[in-house]
Every structure is written in C-alpha cells, then in structure tokens.
Amino acid sequence: MVTHHTPKEGEDLLHQSGNMQASKNSPDRLPKILSRHWEAQREDFEETMRIQEMVPTEAATLSVGGMVPMKDGAHQAKRMDSQTQGKQPRGPAG
Secondary structure: OOOOOOHHHHHHHHHHHOOOOOOOHHHHHHHHHHHHHHHHOHHHHHHHHHHHOOOOOOOOOOOOOOOOOOOOOOHHHHHHHHHHOOOOOOHHHO
C-alpha cells in the first residue's frame, strides 16, 4: 500500500477496508521503522528469500530491479562541471 499510494490515499484505503483506523502518518512511518530492522539483517533475509525462490525451468529471463542509463549523457563531464561550479551533482551524473 505505501509503495503505490500517497500517505493520504493509504489512510483512505485503510478506512474503506475497515481493517485499521490509522492516520495518514502511520502508513508513512511504517516503512521507515521496518527498514531499520530489515537492514540490520538484510543479508540473512535476502539469502533466505533466494533459497526459497523457485525460477521455472521454462523461464527465459529473470528480471532484477535496477537503474540503467538510457543514453550516454557524459556523466563524468557533467559531474566535473557541477563540482567546479560548487554544486552537488544530482541525478545520473551524481
């Protein structure tokens, strides 16, 4: 829910489902709180998940999320230009 909706939409969804009477701040805080616990044991959790994951033999591709540049944007030059101007590099150049 918190991945696909704004905190206000999450609050409305919880009220509509009748499962929980939470403010919009509760769904916003939950991932932040859980993240601390997840990161403390992330490697163990990920290993457990990998062991349990079954890839069908007929699968031709396994997709893993990540960011890939869509074009060569001269990242090094942009990064150096930002730094010489005293700016913090942002986006793909950062």
